[in-house]
Amino acid sequence: MAKSRLASLFGGTTDGFFYGIDTNVGQGFHRVAGNLWGAFLPPTNAPTDWKNCRTIIAWGSDILRSQFQMDSEHFLEALRNGAKLVVVDPMYTTTAAKADLWLPIEPGKDAYLALAMMQVVLDEGLHDEEFLRARTTAPALVRTDTGELLRASDVSAAGDDESVVAMNSETNDVEALAPETDGSYALLGEYTVDGIETKTSLTVLKEHVDGYTPEDVADVADLNPDDVRTAARWLATRGPGGILPSYGVGRYIYGHVFGQAYAILMALTGDYGNSGNIHNQHGNLWGGNQALQVGDYTSPGTESESVSASPTTGVGYKDVISAIEDGQFDVIYAMESNMLVNQFPDRKRWIESLKNVDLIAWADMHHTPSVQHADLILPAAHWFEKEDIVPSYSHPHITYRHKVHDPLWEAKSDYWIMDKLAAHLGHEDAFLGDKHEELRMLVDRDDRLDFEELYEEGTVEMDYQTIMYQDEFGTETGRLELYDDAPPVESGPGLDEEVSLELPKPLEARTDDDYEKSDKYPLVFMQKHGVFRIHSQYEMNSWVREVNTEPQLDINPKDAKTRGIDDGDYVRVHNDKGEMVVKAKYNDGIKPGLINTDQGWWDRDYVRGHHNDLTDSEVAEVGRTFAFYDTRVEVELAPDDVDTSNYTGGNPVGANAEKTGGD
Amino acid sequence: MTKYGLVIDQERCIGCHACAVTCKQENNVPMGQFWNRVLTEGGDHIDTPSGTFPDPGEASTLDMAYQPTACQHCENAPCVKVCPVNATYTRDDGIVEIDYDKCIGCRYCMAACPYNARVFNWDEPEQMPEEGTGDVPARPQGVVEKCTFCSHRVEEGLDPACVVNCPADARIFGDLDDETSTVTKYIDRYETDRLLEDRGTDPKTYYISGEMSPGRPQRSEKLESELDERPSASNSDDDADSGGDEGGYGDSGASHSLDGDPMPHVPAVKQGGDD
Structure with a gap:
């Protein structure tokens, strides 16, 4: 909040999540259900209601590895109550291992499967007529x-x-x-x-989906038509159920089509507004009530005469890179982020672009790869070293976090830095200069909270909505819109001609077998979000690194053997954009033709290169979202002269702190 | 008598390694060592299944599960029998523990243990952070160490760290001699196995597979250390009826236990702890 407030004082530009990363599937869903909060996945029933779900289709989601922190107990409780679990994933994951039915889909074919399930529902007359009449178009x-x-x-x-x-x-x-x-x-x-x-x-x-029978789609997506029918029948006939996607499908460039498709599929089965419905893989915003409501604090405007504010410009991530390349920024001030140089696709392009910036100042508590590109490094205090108020997207509580330790060495809290920066920019009154008092003022702005209570209790449970979608939808008609007569048009990579999306149509870029470079780069490269990172955070955690020692390449032994690769060999993964050298890990649970390295590793962890040296920053018209998984590569044995001593030399006692560089 | 044991529900376990890492933190376990490990039952590496990837349209034969493994706290513990100096011993409450002052580092116990549960400090132990962590003194070079069921916590009336910090509620700790305890009830009700039962070690760690249990019944808005009184078996049965579904987040797990047990069944020796 302080960041946005500061930026607003001098008309600064801030980056915006809105369109850039993980906003793809949500955009497609929103086209059907309308004007939902935010840009990410759509609202879902509170996890405390999940136990009433009769069928869960985890679609491109390994929820038990990537989103387990608060929700696994609710997910497991649904299974214990007898929910059928279907997992759609080209990888046999921890979640797939608990499934009643696993659909090992070919990467990028998700929209085909959703269309085939609609075909089954309509062909067999399993659609919810009452719901379709009352709440859809x-x-x-x-x-x-x-x-x-x-x-x-x-x-x-x-x-x-x-x-x-x-x-x-x-x-x-x-x-x-x-x-x-x-x-x-x-x-x-x-x-x-x-x-x-x-x-x-x-x-x-119905006429549209008749072109996508389970038999047609099974052939394209490498599935069994009976399994497709089973999944559709379970969703349609077993009572309230839901589809629980993650951001995975949205990491293909046209992943928004899947969002459109599954929103319509769930309309056919009437799975909105009931106890037992699920629409996404995490507890979402719990009705949005757990955010601190602070009015115009982040954009002061007319509130204070001493503060003359200019409106802040927000730039979506997809546009940030061209703005930097165009020299639009003289100064970048970065905080609590390792995106520019580690997490964004097409990493080398970002690094190159930073040469167009006169001054880069970076506040962080870790010496991340991004920090290393800064002119000025500001050591920021750890969150245990400062008091703060913390909302969450994974539980309905607002938390007051007390400081448990003074900042070490010269580290300062981000608030302290913001306050001093504002003063130097001529806005002495922008902040109170006392974090505790600033927090009290913020809480006082929120009618639902009492500062003393929050401070003493530490955690306050906010009201939240358990069942979503009970009111009219945010579309023009107030209904779920199955057919869009003013559709967006896609004309991006991999498409021979413009495609308008009145109804969901399967679109593919690089995952398509006909993709121009599929012979040269036959393998699709996924970078799963695993259990050992939050984005790139905890890379330096020495205890975790004892379990999660180094970046590895999940590769099916069939794909490995045809390339002369043994289990544990170091391999070079490459395409036209770049390369990375990692250790091969035989995994019979990954589909032949697909390989994976978990994301979140830093450049120093690679023997050579980086996973985001292989990815592309192109986005689609509708989703406007980076498509990390829409990447093709080839794999070969690493050259003999690569230096793997970081992992193969020395005393292999744990994760040597020197080698991983942490503190 | 009290006989502590652990039930691990493999149907609930999600292989996240939180139990392994929290164990290191709680027990000041040196770098390079684990008292508690999460093994993958399946392929050769963690998170890989057995079998081969199905051909298109064919049924899958892939299979994978997780087996968290630490000291099994055997009733008939081979490590206790072979220790030449009685450094390893079984406490009155059934916990197998090591007196590090007595240990001479002969490692007979490591050879005798069929579960590979023990580790040896070949070198000067290296802690991260250097000053150590958790509530247990570091062990010196030259001794064997292993899981204690967090006896220092149990003595405070708290469950072991791995039990408290399991996000899947897959670990349940309690008194096997108490017929009202959750561990006893789960062992009666669910299909359980113990590791290498044919060795006659009589382990006090049980693994549920097949039907999923409700998991650890600790459901409270308070931390364990804040609980004023621990219910007797009789009033915990009363709670079963009041366990409703009214919607409060903290109450929502009432359906999430076998008999609505509100909390674990570690008898309170005294209050306290740092949970």
Whole structure:
């Protein structure tokens, strides 16, 4: 908050999560369900409700490895209560090992599978008719001539331009659809209204998905058609259920199509607004109530006469790199981030771009790879060395964190640095200069909280909503929109022509078998989020490094042997962009044609190169999100002269602190 | 009598290694050593399955599970029998422990232990951070060390660190001689195995597989150390009826135990602890 407040004082630019990383699947979902909070995955029922879920489809999510901290108990409780667990993943993960049904899908084919499941639901008549009539645009009529939705104004002079209309099969007349009007609307069929030929949106969808039978899709996605049917039937017939994706599918460039597809699939099965529904893999924002509500603190505006504020410009990550390359920034002030030089795709391009910046100042408590590119390094205090108020996305509590230790050496809290910076910039009054008092002032702005109580109790549970999607949707119609008559168009990498997305259509870039370089670079390269990191954090934790010793390459023994690679050999992974040298780890649980190195390693951990020297920063029109997994590579034995002594030499007692460089 | 034992539900275990790492922290375990390890039952490496990846459309034969392994605290402990100086001994409460002052570093116990549960300080132990960590004094070079069921915590009325810090609630600690304890009830109710039972070691560590248990029943808005009174078996049964689903986050786990047990069954010797 202090960062945003400071930036607003002089019209600075701040980076914004909005579009950049992990915002892909959510964008597609939002197209169907409308205007949800934030850019990430959609809201989901509180994890305390998950035990009522009858079918969970964990889709590209290894929730028990990457998101386990608060939610594994709720996930396990659902399984113990008899939920069927389906896992869709090209890797046999910890979560897959607990599944009733594992669908080992070919990378990048997720939209195909979602379409096939819709085909099964509609073909077998398993769709939730009542829900589709009341809360979706399934009955909304689509003009056959233009492909546009029939509007109220098309059929009645008194009708408005916005409302979509449906055929009431009792009155044989069309009616405008309000968010939850309850009528005997025809879900399927063709109707001529005032001489205009139309069909229902659900009919258009059904005709579309008829091209994606389980047999068709099984062939493309390397699945068993019976398994596809089983997954669809479980979701549709076993009671409330849900699809629980992570950010994994969104790390393919057109992952947003999957978001659109699964939102529609769950509309068909009526899985919104009930106890037992799940829409994403983490507890989400618990209704958004656990954030501190501080009004205009971060953009002071007119609040204080002594503070003359300019609006802050937020730049999404996808645009930051070109802004740096264009020389738009004279100064970058960075804090608590290792993104620029370690976590962003196309790493070398970012490093090169930083030459266009006159001054880079970096505040961090660790000497990260990014910090090493700074002109000024400001040692920041650890979070145990300062008091603060901490909201969370994984539980519904606001926490007051007390300082347990004075900052070591010359380290200062980020607040202290912000306050001094503001003063030097002529804004002496921007901050109170006393963190404790600043926190008290912030809490006083939030009507729900009492500072003394929060300070004493340490943790306060906020109200939260257990069941989501009970009210009208944030779309124009207030309904889940199955068919989009003003769709976005994709024309990015891998596409021969422009594709408009009225309905979800499987789109692929580099995972496509027909991708131009698939012969030269036959392997798809994933960088899973594992259990030993939060992003790149804890790389320097010596205890963890005793278990998680070095970056490794999960490779199916079949792929390894055809390349003459033995288990434990050091290998060179390369493509046109760059390379990395890591140790091969035979893993029969990874699909042939796919390889993986867990993300979060720093450059110093690699024998050579870096995983983000292989990835690309291109984004799609809709998702606007970095596509880390949409990467092709080849693997070969590392050259004989690579120096692996960091791992093979010396006394292998634990993670030697010298070697891993930590403190 | 009290006879402490541990139940590990492998259906719940997610292989996160939190138990292994928290053990190091709590017990001041030197670098390069683990008292508690999470083994993968499956392939040759951690997190890899047995079997081969299914061909397209074929059924999967892959299989993987996790087996956290530490000292099994055997009733008939071979390490106790072979120790020439009685440094390794079984306490009255069943915990197998080492008197480090007596240990002469002969490592007979390591040879005798079929579970590879013990480690030896060949070199001067190296702590990270240097001044050590946790609530247990460091052991010197030249002695064998191993899991104590966190006896220093148990004596304070607290569960072992690995039990408290398991995010999957897969570890349950308690008195095997108390028929009302959760460990006893789980062993009665669920399919359990002990490691290498044919060796006659009579381990006090039980592994659940097959049907998943409700896991560790510790559900409270308070930390263990803050609990004023520990319920007797009779009033914990009463709690089963009041365990509802009213929606409070802290209460939400009431359905998450076999009989609504509100807390673990370590008898309080005294209050305290740093949990």
